[in-house]
Amino acid sequence: MDYPVALKEMGYYKEDYADKEINMRNAVLRFQSEHNLMVDGKFGEISYRALEKRLQDADYQYADVITSPPTEQEWIAINKTKRILTFYKGTQVIKKYPIAQGKDPSYTPEGKYTIVNRIKNPRWGGAGIAAPVAGGSPKNPLGYRWMGLSLKGGGSYGIHGNNQPKSIGTDASMGCVRMINSDVEELFELVKLNTPVWIGTHEKLKEWGVHNKSYLN
Structure with missing residues (x-):
């Protein structure tokens, strides 16, 4: 094949x-x-x-089993074990996206948060390790979109683009959730302020009622 x-x-x-x-x-x-x-x-x-x-499966549906969604409206779950971000509406999958997470997975905090800001062409401050980079620059580690999490006020942890495309699908960041630039631009248009975001390992999400069941199971 x-x-x-x-x-x-x-x-x-x-x-x-x-x-x-x-x-x-x-x-x-x-x-x-x-x-x-x-x-x-x-x-x-x-x-x-x-x-x-x-x-061979013309009737394919997403395999997720959701028993306790935080809302009947839109929300996000991030599976740190599988490196998957899922955008839901209630119990229904709208779209799934691959991500990168913290270079040590523990750097990406587990918990239940919300989106508190949405920024196009965010400026990167350098994180204390490099010179700042202007928003909109192809050299910007945040890419072209930022969705800040309620943890630490929305400026420290977020869902964003990247300037290192080969990092997606790896443990690479300082704690933020990286996405393919075209994917995060698509998601950015769908996500509203105060959208719930649950972040956890596969087992933690299952405890919360979110089972990202494998298609092969």
């Missing part, structure tokens, strides 16, 4: 960058996140199994 061809035909491949290798890696990341697989950008045996099953 030629998985690059299949992923393109299924709509996972986008012309995000001039580098086709990065674009195909992004397609793999998106496929993995949509099927609740471990998001790592490597199309190995498990991804092949999922693709084979998916190609």
Whole structure:
């Protein structure tokens, strides 16, 4: 099976960058996140199994089981174990996205938060380790969108873009949740202020009533 061809035909491949290798890696990341697989950008045996099953499954639905949503409106859950951000409306999945998290996963705080600010072309202050970078610059580590979490006032932890596309699907950040730039721009248009955001490991989310069940189960 030629998985690059299949992923393109299924709509996972986008012309995000001039580098086709990065674009195909992004397609793999998106496929993995949509099927609740471990998001790592490597199309190995498990991804092949999922693709084979998916190609035969015309009635595919997201496998999530949600028993205790925080609202019947829109909300977000971030699965640190699988590196998946899911945007829900009540118990229904609207969209799934691959992410990067803290270089030590503990850097990305677990808990129940809300979105307290939304910023286009955010300025990066340097985090005490580098010179600040202007908003809108391709060198900005925050990319072109920022959605701040209520933890520490919305300026310390957030969901944002990136200037290191190969970091998505890894443990790489100082604690924030990174996304593919085109993905976070799409999500940014959907997310409102005060949207609930739950962040936890796979097991913690299950305790809270959010089961990102694998498509292969």
